[in-house]
Amino acid sequence: xxQESEIARLQEQLKVNPNDSKIxxxxxxxxxxxxxxxxxxxxxxxxLDIDATDIATLWHASVAALHTGQLEKALxxxxxxxxxxxxxxxxxxxxxxxHGRLIEPWHFAMLNDHERNAVFEAAIKAAVKPGVVVVxxxxxxxxxxMMAARAxxxxxxTIEKSFALYNAAKQIIxxxxxxxxxxxxxxxxxxxxxxxxxPVKADLLIAEILGSAILDExxxxxxxxxxxxxxxxxxxxxxxxxxxVGALLESKSLRERFxxxxxxxxxxxxxxxxxxxxxxxxxxxxxxxxxxxQPFEIFDFDFxxxxxxxxxxxxxxxxxxxGVCHGIARWxxxxxxxxxxxxxxxxxxxxxxxxxxxxxxEPVSLRSGSQVEVRAAQxxxxxxxxxxxxxx
Amino acid sequence: xxQESEIARLQEQLKVNPNDSKIxxxxxxxxxxxxxxxxxxxxxxxxLDIDATDIATLWHASVAALHTGQLEKALxxxxxxxxxxxxxxxxxxxxxxxHGRLIEPWHFAMLNDHERNAVFEAAIKAAVKPGVVVVxxxxxxxxxxMMAARAxxxxxxTIEKSFALYNAAKQIIxxxxxxxxxxxxxxxxxxxxxxxxxPVKADLLIAEILGSAILDExxxxxxxxxxxxxxxxxxxxxxxxxxxVGALLESKSLRERFxxxxxxxxxxxxxxxxxxxxxxxxxxxxxxxxxxxQPFEIFDFDFxxxxxxxxxxxxxxxxxxxGVCHGIARWxxxxxxxxxxxxxxxxxxxxxxxxxxxxxxEPVSLRSGSQVEVRAAQxxxxxxxxxxxxxx
Numbered sequence: 001x002x003q004e005s006e007i008a009r010l011q012e013q014l015k016v017n018p019n020d021s022k023i024x025x026x027x028x029x030x031x032x033x034x035x036x037x038x039x040x041x042x043x044x045x046x047x048l049d050i051d052a053t054d055i056a057t058l059w060h061a062s063v064a065a066l067h068t069g070q071l072e073k074a075l076x077x078x079x080x081x082x083x084x085x086x087x088x089x090x091x092x093x094x095x096x097x098x099h100g101r102l103i104e105p106w107h108f109a110m111l112n113d114h115e116r117n118a119v120f121e122a123a124i125k126a127a128v129k130p131g132v133v134v135v136x137x138x139x140x141x142x143x144x145x146m147m148a149a150r151a152x153x154x155x156x157x158t159i160e161k162s163f164a165l166y167n168a169a170k171q172i173i174x175x176x177x178x179x180x181x182x183x184x185x186x187x188x189x190x191x192x193x194x195x196x197x198x199p200v201k202a203d204l205l206i207a208e209i210l211g212s213a214i215l216d217e218x219x220x221x222x223x224x225x226x227x228x229x230x231x232x233x234x235x236x237x238x239x240x241x242x243x244x245v246g247a248l249l250e251s252k253s254l255r256e257r258f259x260x261x262x263x264x265x266x267x268x269x270x271x272x273x274x275x276x277x278x279x280x281x282x283x284x285x286x287x288x289x290x291x292x293x294q295p296f297e298i299f300d301f302d303f304x305x306x307x308x309x310x311x312x313x314x315x316x317x318x319x320x321x322x323g324v325c326h327g328i329a330r331w332x333x334x335x336x337x338x339x340x341x342x343x344x345x346x347x348x349x350x351x352x353x354x355x356x357x358x359x360x361x362e363p364v365s366l367r368s369g370s371q372v373e374v375r376a377a378q379x380x381x382x383x384x385x386x387x388x389x390x391x392x
Numbered sequence: 393x394x395q396e397s398e399i400a401r402l403q404e405q406l407k408v409n410p411n412d413s414k415i416x417x418x419x420x421x422x423x424x425x426x427x428x429x430x431x432x433x434x435x436x437x438x439x440l441d442i443d444a445t446d447i448a449t450l451w452h453a454s455v456a457a458l459h460t461g462q463l464e465k466a467l468x469x470x471x472x473x474x475x476x477x478x479x480x481x482x483x484x485x486x487x488x489x490x491h492g493r494l495i496e497p498w499h500f501a502m503l504n505d506h507e508r509n510a511v512f513e514a515a516i517k518a519a520v521k522p523g524v525v526v527v528x529x530x531x532x533x534x535x536x537x538m539m540a541a542r543a544x545x546x547x548x549x550t551i552e553k554s555f556a557l558y559n560a561a562k563q564i565i566x567x568x569x570x571x572x573x574x575x576x577x578x579x580x581x582x583x584x585x586x587x588x589x590x591p592v593k594a595d596l597l598i599a600e601i602l603g604s605a606i607l608d609e610x611x612x613x614x615x616x617x618x619x620x621x622x623x624x625x626x627x628x629x630x631x632x633x634x635x636x637v638g639a640l641l642e643s644k645s646l647r648e649r650f651x652x653x654x655x656x657x658x659x660x661x662x663x664x665x666x667x668x669x670x671x672x673x674x675x676x677x678x679x680x681x682x683x684x685x686q687p688f689e690i691f692d693f694d695f696x697x698x699x700x701x702x703x704x705x706x707x708x709x710x711x712x713x714x715g716v717c718h719g720i721a722r723w724x725x726x727x728x729x730x731x732x733x734x735x736x737x738x739x740x741x742x743x744x745x746x747x748x749x750x751x752x753x754e755p756v757s758l759r760s761g762s763q764v765e766v767r768a769a770q771x772x773x774x775x776x777x778x779x780x781x782x783x784x
Contacts, residue, residue: 069461096668103666105650111663112648117656141663143655150657164666172662256504258497263535264509265542270564271503271533274495274556276488286678 003034014043021047025056032060037067055085062094071098072163079167102164109352111141115342116351120208120238121147123336127204127236128153135159135202135230137189137222138209142169142182148206149181156182157198159189190225198230205231206238207303212281212344213356213382214244214332220307220380227306237303241335244298245343246374246385248317248366249329249357251289254282258359272361278384279356284329284346291346292323292366298330298376298385313376314388322368327359328385358385395426406435413439417448424452429459447477454486463490464555471559494556501744503533507734508743512600512630513539515728519596519628520545527551527594527622529581529614530601534561534574540598541573548574549590551581582617590622597623598630599695604673604736605748605774606636606724612699612772619698629695633727636690637735638766638777640709640758641721641749643681646674650751664753670776671748676721676738683738684715684758690722690768690777705768706780714760719751720777750777 010027017023024047031040044064047057058081065074075098081091110116124144128134128151136145139160148156160166166186173182185197194201205226209217227237258280260268296317301307331344332353344351364387366372375388402419409415416439423432436456439449450473457466467490473483502508516536520526520543528537531552540548552558558578565574577589586593597618601609619629650672652660688709693699723736724745736743756779758764767780 099666100669105667105672107663108648108650108652108667111652111655111660121656141652141660143658143660146658147656168663168666172658172660175662176658256500258500260500260503260533263503264513264539266535266538266564266568268503268533268535268564270567271499271560274491274560275497275500277492280497283678286675 003030006030007034019046019050021050021054021057024050025054025060028057028060032063032067037064040064041068053080053084055081055088058084059088059091062091066094071102074098075102076163099164102162106352107140111143113350113352115349116353117143119334119336119340119342120144121151122340123238123240124148124204124206125151126337126339127238130154132203133157133200134204134206135192135198135226136206137226138207138217139169139184140165140208142173142184144206144208145169145182145184146173146176146178148204149178153181153204157185157192157202158182159185159187159192161186161188189222189230192230194230201232202230202235203232204236204238208239210239210242210332210334210353212332212353213279213330214242214301215378215381215383216279218381219301219303220309223303224306227303236337239303239334239336240338241303242301243333244301244330244383245295245333245345246298246328246330247295248292248319248325248372249284249289249327250292250323251284251287251326252324254284254287254289254357255326255359255363257282257287279330279358279382281354281356283354284357289329289346290321290323291329292319292321292325293317294320295345296374298374299378299383308378309380311378313378314373316371316373319366319368319370319372323366324363325360325366325387326363327357328374328387329355329357330383330385331355360387395422398422399426411438411442413442413446413449416442417446417452420449420452424455424459427459429456432456433460445472445476447473447480450476451480451483454483458486463494466490467494468555491556494554498744499532503535505742505744507741508745509535511726511728511732511734512536513543514732515630515632516540516596516598517543518729518731519630522546524595525549525592526596526598527584527590527618528598529618530599530609531561531576532557532600534565534576536598536600537561537574537576538565538568538570540596541570545573545596549577549584549594550574551577551579551584553578553580581614581622584622586622593624594622594627595624596628596630600631602631602634602724602726602745604724604745605671605722606634606693607770607773607775608671610773611693611695612701615695616698619695628729631695631726631728632730633695634693635725636693636722636775637687637725637737638690638720638722639687640684640711640715640717640764641676641681641719642684642715643676643679643718644716646676646679646681646749647718647751647755649674649679671722671750671774673746673748675746676749681721681738682713682715683721684711684713684717685709686712687737688766690766691770691775700770701772703770705770706765708763708765711758711760711762711764715758716755717752717758717779718755719749720766720779721747721749722775722777723747752779 013023028040044061062074062077078091124147134148134153134156136158139158145156145158209219211217333343344353373388376385405415420432436453454466454469470483516539526540526545526548528550531550537548537550601611603609725735736745765780768777
């Protein structure tokens with residue numbers, strides 16, 4: 001019997017027994033195998049209504065979620081499946097695959113970044129007094145929330161959009177005996193409401209949602225919203241402040257990691273059009289490099305106040321050495337509070353934040369003692385830094 | 393007027409003037425803005441039939457392709473759009489975004505890997521005699537095809553699935569004056585037919601589709617197929633052979649990049665469940681590390697012959713030093729031909745292939761002089777290496 005008539009036969013049977021799980025799953029299986037995912041979905045929903053613990057139904061629902069790009073939904077279904085049937089190896093394989101897609105490996109470098117952990121814990125200890133209520137945006141593993149709870153916070157409400165991280169953090173917090181002090185919420189912080197999701201506005205807001213280029217985890221949007229709605233007037237924000245610092249960079253080996261010119265006598269420079277990312281995260285200590293200028297401050301971000309969505313800055317920079325400038329290196333000076341500061345300065349830092357670079361299309365030769373004009377523009381989620389006039 | 397009635401009004405107008413581009417694009421714009429992409433698609437198709445050079449239509453078609461996850465289709469439409477209207481900045485921004493999603497930055501490190509380029513060119517020069525027809529699987533930038541053309545090949549047929557790479561390679565080959573010697577095909581090599589897409593079977597097959605773990609670019613599948621169907625019996629394959637080499641690895645700093653244990657007094661080890669990738673690509677020279685054994689050969693891949701899809705290997709390894717074993721490091725010994733060999737051995741190599749590692753869940757202390765059993769399994773697209781009995 002061909003697929004088409006088999007599917008028709010099962011649909012006929014369903015008319016007689018609309019809630020028969022076996023028929024439903026047989027039909028769903030065939031529809032999914034034929035790639036007819038959208039037709040399968042109503043039957044999957046019906047099967048889940050009948051029995052949300054049926055292994056075949058959960059598996060089919062996760063397959064349909066994957067086919068339609070709903071990775072977090074697929075993960076949730078698979079977690080439930082292996083909770084019910086721990087030896088389902090296909091489900092475990094899919095979970096591993098989804099974790100690889102959804103979880104960035106930098107989490108580990110960050111959690112093992114002892115300097116970061118120390119400055120944040122010092123700032124948290126200084127800010128947490130008895131009775132203090134804490135809200136955190138971006139739970140991650142739960143580490144900073146646990147630090148706040150250990151420091152004596154009345155209660156910590158921590159918000160995590162990723163279901164995988166939310167689920168892991170809940171388990172980690174329980175393992176460390178702090179479940180009664182910490183509530184983990186699985187949503188965007190912009191969806192949290194005081195009075196519904198958290199009882200009162202917080203005294204302390206923790207938002208370690210800084211990427212290597214400061215703005216790349218949307219801190220402007222989420223912190224402005226959370227400070228306005230979830231923090232008491234005059235409440236404390238950790239981190240307090242960050243400065244994006246830059247310097248003119250000479251590094252031929254870095255250029256060769258992101259640009260190609262002549263290779264084996266062939267001109268491959270047209271290939272460069274395929275990779276024009278404005279900001280590239282690198283660990284400069286892996287490369288031979290020289291800074292051609294003193295560090296300069298590009299933008300200062302005061303997290304206690306409303307962050308601007310856009311702004312510009314222009315300044316002139318003096319060359320400290322002769323050299324070929326390949327681009328502009330940038331890093332973070334981070335104030336957890338006014339006394340606890342770290343800086344991901346190239347070569348002097350092992351910070352997981354590393355550095356970011358903007359590479360010029362063409363290197364430019366510069367002379368010690370000369371001045372160049374730098375022009376910086378901040379958008380809500382990134383910063384551009386250019387020589388002015390721009391270097392082609 | 394609300395969106396719903398505006399959409400209804402435009403649909404009425406279309407009944408009178410079904411081929412009016414302005415009405416079509418107004419309707420498409422509103423449907424896309426409402427997230428009703430699937431309803432918009434038939435109208436987009438109709439608008440493209442009427443005028444495939446209309447800027448608004450091309451833009452809408454690219455938006456719909458993006459919404460439905462068809463990134464390559466979106467890119468193709470946007471290339472056409474900026475060809476017709478070079479100053480369309482939104483389209484250029486989207487192209488930049490899509491390149492960032494579709495093009496891996498390792499291409500640059502690979503193209504600037506002078507040792508790789510030299511051994512491949514030497515093997516190509518030795519294999520190309522007058523009259524030789526070449527087929528290449530995986531064009532990339534076109535570099536190896538240009539080497540074959542320069543060496544005197546009669547003609548080179550090179551096959552690239554990625555539209556972005558195909559498009560760039562065609563331009564690069566033209567820039568280097570070799571368009572009359574090289575034909576670039578934009579499809580999977582498994583879709584190429586002799587007699588239809590290429591005139592004859594080739595004398596030489598080039599397939600530099602090796603990832604850092606050898607199999608991760610599906611070389612087993614694509615090379616077996618291309619050797620069978622596109623190469624003359626007895627034809628040459630470049631590269632000729634690769635050996636996956638391994639060694640027992642001690643590296644606390646590497647472990648801390650991919651695993652977390654106790655941090656600031658909290659037990660975070662449950663976080664490790666979120667990242668269980670079997671093979672991690674690293675540049676070991678970035679880490680403090682020690683190899684605890686002599687290198688051992690895990691699997692030998694003879695590209696001249698049909699590659700097995702699965703196999704196993706077991707052997708014992710002698711410890712050369714006391715140490716804490718955190719996992720198994722692996723690298724490639726690559727024979728472009730029998731005389732031109734390179735090896736991405738940690739610390740001794742600057743190869744872009746770097747190394748891969750498998751990290752044990754728990755480190756294990758081992759004594760110099762003792763023997764451990766190693767068990768390796770090859771699947772079509774990856775290799776697992778474990779201590780036997782497995783280290784938990």
